[in-house]
Amino acid sequence: MVMKKICLIIASGLFLLCGCEQQDFLEEQGNSDTALSLEVAGLGIWTADGISKSVFEQGDQIGLHIFSGNNASQNKITYDGTKWSLQTSVLLSESDKEIYAYYPFNSEYTPDNPVFIDHTSGIDYLYSSAYTVNQYNPSLLLEMKHALALIEFEFVAVNLPFPIMIERILIEGTGLHSRAKLDLQTGNLEYVEGIYNPAIIYGWQLDNEYATYGMKVNLMVVPVKATEAAMGIIVNFQFDSFIKSWQFPLSTIWQSGKKYTYRVYIEGTHLWVVQADIAEWTDGGYTRIPLIY
Template identity: 40%
Template sequence: MEKKYFFTITMILSLFCACSDSERCINEGSEEFLSVAQVGFALKSSDAASKSFFEEGDQIGLYIYDSQGSGYRGMTYKNNSWALHAPVSVSEGYTDIYAAYPYNSQNDVATSFEIEHTSQTDYLYSDRYSVNSTNPVLSLTMKHALALIEFEFQWTDVSQAANLELIAIQGQGLYSKAKIDLITGKMEHLKGWNDPAVIYGWQLGSDHLNDGSKVSLMVVPCDEIENDGDIMIDFYTDNMKAHWPVPAGTRWESGKRYTYKVLIQERLLEIMDVRIEDWIDAGTDRISLPWYE
């Protein structure tokens, strides 16, 4: 059974007494406030690129909407618990909440958040969920905003196995920044941002590419590309440089993992197979890579 690459965060929201006049709260007339008492993963990712647990100091942003307006709150993971940066109150009326990781203290847009792939941050976000004073338990399913591109290497002669210098994905068909509207779920690419997504050998536990080695990196999702080579994938090892033009019609979606089986034999590198899973294109592609010294 293939693993599904998503996880669920369960947030138990506790009630407290009145907010002080100096605190800016949603529903200021209410005297009940929420805090995050517990966060737990229902499923952890096994690949090295994805985030599979929260660490001390990690922060999540909460986008909050009710009849009085909207707000943005951060919470930080400290001493095995979550602490809101400022109180949030709820009343009998419903309050809608979206979540996004990581928290951005500079965020001033109440309906969207920005993603990028140059830092290789695993951006996460949720759909809308509603709470009120009588229903304070919120279960959030966080989704991956980026697409995960994985390469599985095979060698016809294992004695030729090499050390990885880098893998880069770049081209005019690949944007490096985008905005996601949390209310509609739509993504908008930011024009003029086409920086490559790069993984270096030194960033891996081992840069040696054995038979069966896997290397993955994340990219901003792309629409169906029009021409072969609008996106290029560059493979650099200590004894090889090869470049593969991604074929026309390829589309990389949020929250999906695309596994490319890469066969290396003598002076030829080939893409043998593509698998698409949640983070399936049935069939096999065998495409020879041009060789460059």
């Protein structure tokens, strides 16, 4: 199973048109071309072992929730392999509209319903803060944020008389909820109680199934609050010749959009883990692609 991730910033100028009641405004502007360019700045789709392909896939869709006064609507932009397109034109007036974006698009996630995230899906869920647009400010800049947290295991010492194959690595426990509701307007998460499925990556998903020096393995998880971690979270390293477990500290906190690196040491059949770093979850590289309607 490939773990898909779109990383960094998505900067977009959407195809925004003024409504008929703004005819005078259109005439003042020449009414020749009200379409804005749509660009993606800094992108990447990652495989399970964290290697960026730096490309969007055909069919990728970003959902938009648009609020105007007491009214709310849903829209989306879709990538066809060469360009992006907006499903329905957005009409602007002097009144403000607030726009929230999320990835991937799901028609069931209307503005009245929450967006669900689940780390067993292998999807890198993204969302944006609110952006205000109107006829005088029709440009939309979307900065997408990761809803999940990224856990990275870096093998920094592997001293063995024989090679060991990774069968799977899983993070589990009653302190780790696997499903949550994301409120786009606040960014708050609400756990779906009673669902504690582990986050798993299998050796066959990696470029190299054998544990080697410098190897990095990434898993995405639903964020963890300190009060939940106290219930217990462990990581199980299952190799072909032995299995080792390590319990995360009871004070563990994993936040959305953060990458938590843990260093793994293996000496014979002994294994121990040390937390090394907490950083923003971002991708390297920077690319601008003009997207034409």
